[in-house]
Amino acid sequence: MSLPSDTPQGIADALEYLQHHLHKLTERQNVSENNINTTLVALTIQLQQLTQLVANSSSPPVSNTPPPPVPFPLVSLLFAPTARQMCPKLSCSLDFSGECHNGYAFLNSCSLYICLALEQFHNKEERILWALMFLKSGCAAKWSKNMFYQEVDTGVFPIQT
Numbered sequence: 187m188s189l190p191s192d193t194p195q196g197i198a199d200a201l202e203y204l205q206h207h208l209h210k211l212t213e214r215q216n217v218s219e220n221n222i223n224t225t226l227v228a229l230t231i232q233l234q235q236l237t238q239l240v241a242n243s244s245s246p247p248v249s250n251t252p253p254p255p256v257p258f259p260l261v262s263l264l265f266a267p268t269a270r271q272m273c274p275k276l277s278c279s280l281d282f283s284g285e286c287h288n289g290y291a292f293l294n295s296c297s298l299y300i301c302l303a304l305e306q307f308h309n310k311e312e313r314i315l316w317a318l319m320f321l322k323s324g325c326a327a328k329w330s331k332n333m334f335y336q337e338v339d340t341g342v343f344p345i346q347t
Contacts, residue, residue: 220322
């Protein structure tokens with residue numbers, strides 16, 4: 187912003203100070219919005235899980251048929267969840283900012299976690315929303331935010347698989 191040449195230095199300094207703090211507040215607001223979106227996704231997943239638990243507790247017992255196969259490449263290499271006596275302690279996936287050199291590591295981390303904690307995910311939508319929780323910065327966060335905006339605009343979440 188260009189000021190008239192006769193603007194006193196004190197006013198110019200105050201304006202620069204205010205612009206700097208406005209920029210910092212805008213950055214904080216963006217971080218807060220990302221945190222709110224991440225929390226909203228996590229709460230949505232928990233609500234879906236609770237709803238399913240309530241629905242399952244009031245329904246009659248289900249036969250012992252195995253669940254349908256999951257289309258992740260490592261599932262065939264793992265034992266069935268009922269065959270494992272002890273489950274490994276799993277760490278969550280790493281945050282992903284959209285940088286290309288981290289893409290495969292992020293995808294592998296998500297795939298491994300989902301395969302090892304398959305019982306925590308009841309459908310593809312939960313897996314997708316879980317993975318989106320880790321898109322917290324950079325162009326990945328912007329892309330994720332746009333996905334949620336598209337859902338608001340169209341009523342349908344744009345990612346189905």
